[in-house]
Amino acid sequence: MRRDQHIHYLLHLADDSLILGHRNSEWTGHGPILEQDIALSNISLDLIGQARNLYQYAARLVNRERGMKEKVLPGVKVSGEVSEDTLAYFRDSRDYKNCLLVEQPNGDWGKTVLRQFLFSAFQFLLYDRLKQRDDQQVAAIAEKSIKEVAYHLRWSSEWVIRLGDGTAESHRRMRHALEDLWLFTGELFVAAPYEQELLAEGYGADLSSCRLPWEDTILETLARAGLFPPEDGTSNGSAHTGSAIMTRSRAGGKEGQHTEHLGYLLAEMQFLQRAYPGCEW
Amino acid sequence: MDYRIIEKEVRGLLETVCDPEIPVLSVIDLGIIRKIETETDSVVVALTPTYSGCPALEAIILDVYNTLRKAGYGNVQVRTELSPAWTTDWISEKGKDKLKAFGIAPPLPGQPVCHTRAFHEEEAIPCPRCNSYDTRLISRFGSTPCKALYQCRTCQEPFDYFKCH
Ligand SMILES: [Zn+2]
Numbered sequence: 001m002r003r004d005q006h007i008h009y010l011l012h013l014a015d016d017s018l019i020l021g022h023r024n025s026e027w028t029g030h031g032p033i034l035e036q037d038i039a040l041s042n043i044s045l046d047l048i049g050q051a052r053n054l055y056q057y058a059a060r061l062v063n064r065e066r067g068m069k070e071k072v073l074p075g076v077k078v079s080g081e082v083s084e085d086t087l088a089y090f091r092d093s094r095d096y097k098n099c100l101l102v103e104q105p106n107g108d109w110g111k112t113v114l115r116q117f118l119f120s121a122f123q124f125l126l127y128d129r130l131k132q133r134d135d136q137q138v139a140a141i142a143e144k145s146i147k148e149v150a151y152h153l154r155w156s157s158e159w160v161i162r163l164g165d166g167t168a169e170s171h172r173r174m175r176h177a178l179e180d181l182w183l184f185t186g187e188l189f190v191a192a193p194y195e196q197e198l199l200a201e202g203y204g205a206d207l208s209s210c211r212l213p214w215e216d217t218i219l220e221t222l223a224r225a226g227l228f229p230p231e232d233g234t235s236n237g238s239a240h241t242g243s244a245i246m247t248r249s250r251a252g253g254k255e256g257q258h259t260e261h262l263g264y265l266l267a268e269m270q271f272l273q274r275a276y277p278g279c280e281w
Numbered sequence: 282m283d284y285r286i287i288e289k290e291v292r293g294l295l296e297t298v299c300d301p302e303i304p305v306l307s308v309i310d311l312g313i314i315r316k317i318e319t320e321t322d323s324v325v326v327a328l329t330p331t332y333s334g335c336p337a338l339e340a341i342i343l344d345v346y347n348t349l350r351k352a353g354y355g356n357v358q359v360r361t362e363l364s365p366a367w368t369t370d371w372i373s374e375k376g377k378d379k380l381k382a383f384g385i386a387p388p389l390p391g392q393p394v395c396h397t398r399a400f401h402e403e404e405a406i407p408c409p410r411c412n413s414y415d416t417r418l419i420s421r422f423g424s425t426p427c428k429a430l431y432q433c434r435t436c437q438e439p440f441d442y443f444k445c446h
C-alpha cells in the first residue's frame with residue numbers, strides 16, 4: 001500500500017467527521033430547546049473525537065517517513081513535526097477531502113437533522129466494514145466509533161420522522177431540505193482514486209456494497225416520515241436520464257473540489273491558529 | 282521485586298483517580314483501565330476512552346499521571362488503547378451501586394449496542410430515587426456524552442441514566 005494514498009484516505013475519513021462536527025457545533029447555544037442543543041453538541045463531540053483519532057494516526061504516518069509531509073501536505077507551511085492540529089488548522093480548502101454533503105450550511109433544524117441522518121446512515125455502514133479490515137488502527141477507531149454513530153443514526157431518524165410527519169410547515173421544510181441535500185448523497189458512494197487503490201489491496205471499504213443497504217435505511221425512514229427522495233438518478237436503475245436534478249448531482253469534495261461553503265467554515269474554524277500559530281489556551 | 286505487589290499498589294492509587302464529570306466513580310469503577318505494566322522504576326498504564334470525544338479523557342490522563350508521579354514512580358507513561366472498545370458492561374458492580382446512590386440510574390446489563398431503529402422501545406429504566414419503573418425518556422443525550430435524561434412519573438424527579446454503550 002502506498003503510504004501517501006493511505007494518508008489521503010485517513011484525512012478523508014477524518015475530514016468528514018471534523019467538518020460535520022464543526023457544522024453541528026454551530027448550533028451550540030442556538031438549539032431549538034435545551035435538550036436538543038445538548039444532543040447536537042454531544043454528536044459534535046463524538047464526531048470531532050473520531051476525527052482526532054484519525055488525524056493523530058495520519059500525523060504519525062506523515063512523521064514516520066522523510067519527505068512525506070512535503071508530498072501529502074504541500075500547502076502546509078508549518079515547520080517541525082505534523083500534529084492533529086496541523087492537519088485540522090493549517091490545510092486549505094483544496095487539501096480537505098470531506099464529501100460535499102457534510103460541509104453544506106445548517107439551514108434550519110430540519111435540514112441539519114436530515115444532513116446528519118443521510119450521513120450517519122452511510123457512516124454506520126462504512127464503519128461496519130472498516131472494523132473488519134486489515135488496517136488495525138482504522139479498525140479500532142471504527143469499532144469504537146460505530147457505537148456512537150448508532151446513536152446519531154437513531155436520533156436523527158427520529159427527527160426526520162417527527163418533522164416529515166409533523167405539521168404542514170415542518171413537512172414542507174423537510175421536503176425542501178431533501179431537495180437541497182439529495183444531490184450531494186451520490187458522492188458518498190463514488191470511490192476517489194486513493195480509495196480505489198486501497199481497496200484493490202484489501203484496505204478501506206467497498207463503497208458500492210454500502211449503497212443498497214443505505215438506500216434501504218433511507219427509504220424506510222423517509223416513508224415513515226411521508227417523504228420521497230427527489231428523482232435524480234442516484235438510485236440504481238431508476239435513473240431519469242436528463243432530469244434537471246440529476247445533471248446537478250455533485251461530487252469532487254473527496255478530491256478537494258469543494259462548494260464555496262467550506263472556505264467560510266475553515267476561515268472561522270482556523271482563524272485563531274492562523275493568526276497566532278501554535279497558541280494554546 | 283514482585284511486580285504483582287507494585288501492580289496492586291498502582292491499582293490502589295488508581296482507585297483514588299475519579300472521573301471529573303462523575304466524581305463518585307474512580308477510573309477502576311468505570312472499567313477504562315485496560316493494562317498496568319510495571320518494571321523496576323517505571324509503570325505504563327493503558328486506558329480506553331468511554332466516548333471518542335469525551336472531554337474528560339485528557340483530564341483523566343493527567344490525573345493518572347500526576348497521582349503516580351506523586352506516589353514516587355519515576356517513569357510514568359499513560360497511553361490510550363481504542364480496541365476492544367469500552368462498554369458499560371465494564372463498569373464494576375460497586376461502580377453501579379455508587380452511580381445509583383449518586384442519583385444516576387446505572388446502565389442495564391447486556392445490551393451495550395444502541396438499536397439503530399427509530400423509536401425502538403427500550404427496556405424501562407428504574408428511577409434511582411424511588412425505584413419506580415414508570416419513567417420516560419426526555420432526551421437521548423444528557424449533560425455528558427455518556428448520559429441520557431429521564432423523568433420519573435411516580436416521584437416526578439428528573440434523573441440521568443448512564444446509557445448502555
Ligand atoms: Zn422516582
